[in-house]
Amino acid sequence: MRKYVTLAKMQARAVLAYRLNFVLSLFALMFQLFAMLAIWGVMLGSGRTLEGFDWPHMKAYLLVGFLCGALVSQAADWRMAGRIQDGMVAIDLTKPVDYQGARFAEVVGGAWTEIAMALVVCAGVIAFTGPVPGPGWSGGSLFVLSLLAVLPLRFLIVYLSALACFYTQNYLGVHWARLVIVSLFSGALVPLVFFPQWLQSTAAVLPFASMAATPSLVYIGQLRGTEALVMIATQFGWVVVLWLLARLIFRHAIKRVTIHGG
Amino acid sequence: MRRTVRLYRRLLGAHLRAALQYEADFWIMIGAAALTQVIGVVFLGAIFAKIPELHGWAFWEVVTVYAMVSIGEGVGSLFFEGTWRLARRINLGELDYLLVRPYPVALQVMGSDVGLHGAGNLVVGGVLLGLGVANSRIEWSLGTVALGVLLLISAIVIKTAISLGTNSGSFWIAGPVSVFGYALHQVGDLARYPITIYALGVRLFIGVVVPFAFVSFFPVAVLLDRGDQAKLGLLTPIVAVYCVVAAWWVFRRGLRRYESAGN
Amino acid sequence: MRVAGVVPHRDRTANARNIGVLFGQRTQLWWDLPVRESLALLRDLYDVGEADYRQRLEQFDDVLGIGELLPLVARKLSLGQRMRADLAAALLHRPRVVYLDEPTIGLDIAVKDRVRAFLRGLCADGTTLMLTTHDLGDIEDVCQRIVIIDEGRIIFDGSIAHVKDSFARERRLHVDFTAPVAPERLAELLPGAEIEGGQQSFTIRFDRFTHTAAQVMSALLAAGEVADFRLDEPAIEDVIRRVYAGDLGLAGERP
Numbered sequence: 001m002r003k004y005v006t007l008a009k010m011q012a013r014a015v016l017a018y019r020l021n022f023v024l025s026l027f028a029l030m031f032q033l034f035a036m037l038a039i040w041g042v043m044l045g046s047g048r049t050l051e052g053f054d055w056p057h058m059k060a061y062l063l064v065g066f067l068c069g070a071l072v073s074q075a076a077d078w079r080m081a082g083r084i085q086d087g088m089v090a091i092d093l094t095k096p097v098d099y100q101g102a103r104f105a106e107v108v109g110g111a112w113t114e115i116a117m118a119l120v121v122c123a124g125v126i127a128f129t130g131p132v133p134g135p136g137w138s139g140g141s142l143f144v145l146s147l148l149a150v151l152p153l154r155f156l157i158v159y160l161s162a163l164a165c166f167y168t169q170n171y172l173g174v175h176w177a178r179l180v181i182v183s184l185f186s187g188a189l190v191p192l193v194f195f196p197q198w199l200q201s202t203a204a205v206l207p208f209a210s211m212a213a214t215p216s217l218v219y220i221g222q223l224r225g226t227e228a229l230v231m232i233a234t235q236f237g238w239v240v241v242l243w244l245l246a247r248l249i250f251r252h253a254i255k256r257v258t259i260h261g262g
Numbered sequence: 263m264r265r266t267v268r269l270y271r272r273l274l275g276a277h278l279r280a281a282l283q284y285e286a287d288f289w290i291m292i293g294a295a296a297l298t299q300v301i302g303v304v305f306l307g308a309i310f311a312k313i314p315e316l317h318g319w320a321f322w323e324v325v326t327v328y329a330m331v332s333i334g335e336g337v338g339s340l341f342f343e344g345t346w347r348l349a350r351r352i353n354l355g356e357l358d359y360l361l362v363r364p365y366p367v368a369l370q371v372m373g374s375d376v377g378l379h380g381a382g383n384l385v386v387g388g389v390l391l392g393l394g395v396a397n398s399r400i401e402w403s404l405g406t407v408a409l410g411v412l413l414l415i416s417a418i419v420i421k422t423a424i425s426l427g428t429n430s431g432s433f434w435i436a437g438p439v440s441v442f443g444y445a446l447h448q449v450g451d452l453a454r455y456p457i458t459i460y461a462l463g464v465r466l467f468i469g470v471v472v473p474f475a476f477v478s479f480f481p482v483a484v485l486l487d488r489g490d491q492a493k494l495g496l497l498t499p500i501v502a503v504y505c506v507v508a509a510w511w512v513f514r515r516g517l518r519r520y521e522s523a524g525n
Numbered sequence: 526m527r528v529a530g531v532v533p534h535r536d537r538t539a540n541a542r543n544i545g546v547l548f549g550q551r552t553q554l555w556w557d558l559p560v561r562e563s564l565a566l567l568r569d570l571y572d573v574g575e576a577d578y579r580q581r582l583e584q585f586d587d588v589l590g591i592g593e594l595l596p597l598v599a600r601k602l603s604l605g606q607r608m609r610a611d612l613a614a615a616l617l618h619r620p621r622v623v624y625l626d627e628p629t630i631g632l633d634i635a636v637k638d639r640v641r642a643f644l645r646g647l648c649a650d651g652t653t654l655m656l657t658t659h660d661l662g663d664i665e666d667v668c669q670r671i672v673i674i675d676e677g678r679i680i681f682d683g684s685i686a687h688v689k690d691s692f693a694r695e696r697r698l699h700v701d702f703t704a705p706v707a708p709e710r711l712a713e714l715l716p717g718a719e720i721e722g723g724q725q726s727f728t729i730r731f732d733r734f735t736h737t738a739a740q741v742m743s744a745l746l747a748a749g750e751v752a753d754f755r756l757d758e759p760a761i762e763d764v765i766r767r768v769y770a771g772d773l774g775l776a777g778e779r780p
Contacts, residue, residue, distance in 0.1 A: 020437070020441060021439075024439070024441060024444055024445065027444070027445050027448045028448050030448070031448040031449060031451050031452060032451065034452065034464075035451060035452050035454065035455060038452075038455070038459040038460050039309065039316065039455060039459055041459070042316060042317060042459045043309065043312075043313055043316070050312050050313075051312070128461075168287045168290065169287065170287040170288060170290050170291055172291055172379075173287060173288070173289075173290030173291035173292075173293070173294045173379070174290060174294075175294075176291070176294035176295060176297075176298060176379075177290065177293065177294035177297060179298075180294065180297050180298045180301045181297075183301065184301050184304065184305075189305060190305050190308050190309065194308040194309065194311065194312065195304075195308050265572075269569060269570060272566060272569050273566065276555060276558055276562060276566055277555075279558070279562075280555070280556075280557035280558055283557075354551075355551070356551065358546075358548060358551070359546065359548070359551070359553040361537070361541075362541050362544060362545075362546045363541055363567075363570050363571075364538045364539075364541040364542050364570065364571060364572075365538075365570050
């Protein structure tokens with residue numbers, strides 16, 4: 001266990017050295033947020049409510065979605081992918097540390113900057129556009145619970161896509177595909193309730209909604225009580241499923257590499 | 263002039279051959295780029311399912327604005343991708359050989375890579391543009407068509423010039439990646455939507471300082487005959503000329519800085 | 526300042542046509558393309574005619590063996606191969622002035638000889654070569670004029686011969702006698718020379734303008750029976766080493 005804590009601490013320090021990279025990777029997310037804030041602001045600005053969302057709550061929804069999206073930044077993504085592309089993974093495999101666990105520890109370590117920067121942006125938005133409603137007591141505790149599931153979930157999605165580097169030279173394409181699929185099915189920019197039924201049904205069987213939609217809906221109180229608990233359980237369920245899936249794929253990938261000689 | 267174009271095609275062609283044999287699975291990239299544009303429109307569709315218009319802009323009109331950005335990006339990636347490698351080349355001192363060849367350095371840089379994913383942006387953007395103008399209230403005449411073509415070309419020129427100008431920031435800010443270029447590219451995404459939704463400060467920035475709004479919003483406003491916005495839109499070709507001159511100037515200043523650094 | 530009649534910073538393109546450049550540490554070949562394609566691109570950039578181009582390739586093949594490199598992708602070339610290809614690339618358009626920065630760095634001796642022979646041929650054809658290098662073998666083999674720069678200042682500018690005549694006057698003869706010889710005897714026979722060593726082995730250091738090697742040899746044969754000997758030539762390296770060590774001033778006089 002100590003090894004993983006060390007890895008986490010090392011990464012927590014290392015992110016400071018790569019500040020610029022990280023800020024850049026946040027930029028894309030930020031301007032997407034700004035565009036959506038502007039659009040929803042116009043649509044809901046005059047006191048209108050759509051599908052149960054009024055402007056203050058939509059704003060809160062988008063900000064929580066942004067916070068979730070900021071975790072496991074693109075910089076972390078490229079770091080993981082780059083390791084495999086460079087073949088450095090061979091060195092990592094000689095260490096007496098579980099590969100997947102180690103990468104997770106690093107992500108946890110690096111998360112503090114991501115959260116800090118995301119909160120700064122949120123604060124800025126609130127300063128410029130007015131306050132957002134809080135989650136209340138019960139909502140708040142559920143929200144924290146829901147948020148806890150987001151980091152490992154995001155890690156696993158990014159990690160799984162990074163594993164694609166074992167199978168293809170072109171990570172950029174995989175990376176973009178993942179970004180756009182996640183942005184659609186996580187509901188971070190447009191709540192899933194706005195989409196046609198078939199799309200909502202599809203999203204319901206995919207893990208992406210658990211990455212942003214669930215915590216956001218819990219925060220603004222659209223998910224309450226038992227319903228919220230069920231969705232949060234779904235989040236953690238996905239964490240377990242994807243963790244195991246990732247291990248399976250990793251084992252297969254390593255076998256393939258050693259057979260074909262990397 | 264013809265020599266310049268002919269040689270540019272040669273340079274691009276060489277990199278295209280390299281890109282095709284080196285970039286395994288480039289179809290993934292093209293597909294992902296295309297998908298990104300499509301999903302953006304899916305978002306718009308979901309939003310417009312609930313409301314009829316955004317600041318007086320109907321769904322297909324907004325799609326047209328969106329499509330212009332996609333097209334600009336697509337052309338940029340396919341034909342001028344090398345611009346984004348500038349930071350790296352400066353970092354590694356790889357401009358030295360370019361400086362001693364009898365061909366404009368900026369063009370050598372811009373033509374030094376081919377971004378195949380641009381095909382995805384371009385195709386989807388083209389389709390969206392076609393659908394957008396077909397479904398919008400545009401009074402078509404021979405004059406409008408000619409104007410439309412002129413505006414489209416100007417918009418593409420502006421986007422390319424902005425890319426060159428912002429990436430030239432790497433001459434002053436060292437590093438393996440073009441900070442300035444990438445950051446402003448993200449800002450440019452704001453111009454995918456009618457800019458009236460933004461605060462004045464933002465509108466001034468993307469309208470005047472870095473004229474992304476003239477890549478998409480204003481040219482489309484001309485075709486849709488939207489009063490004052492259309493009048494501003496008629497300036498698009500002039501803005502294009504201004505951007506080219508400005509970008510060229512920034513690049514040359516940067517190049518002089520590079521040379522004097524004793525490389 | 527003019528290069529081949531053109532002011533460089535004022536007319537970059539015209540100047541570019543007259544000069545060729547080689548940076549030893551970097552390649553100008555297109556990394557992912559075969560050498561042949563890189564050269565073809567340069568041919569087009571410099572507007573070299575088709576017939577002229579073919580002739581150049583033949584010449585390069587004769588001297589540098591470039592033919593075997595043409596189909597190879599640049600990133601797969603060894604250092605020596607890459608240098609040869611880069612030389613061809615730099616000289617394809619028959620530039621009148623060529624700048625070479627460390628053209629033999631990292632090369633093995635066989636390739637070095639080949640490159641130096643090629644450069645000598647260029648000079649013979651009338652091309653002006655500006656060679657920047659730390660490898661003094663390059664200079665001795667190729668150049669007629671040498672400019673020594675230390676910390677941005679020119680401390681010497683003259684011909685190689687002049688450098689040697691002025692500063693590399695010392696030769697050393699190492700001799701082994703079959704039986705011990707008295708150093709005083711040698712000093713007697715060779716006035717003005719420095720005698721080092723003792724017993725049977727000595728090193729005679731003499732100024733080659735004061736004594737010829739033949740004179741020294743005769744003296745040694747008169748002193749005793751010579752078992753073996755070895756003669757060291759003055760090397761530019763020694764001169765440079767002493768210049769940088771501060772032993773030689775601008776006027777080239779020993780302190």
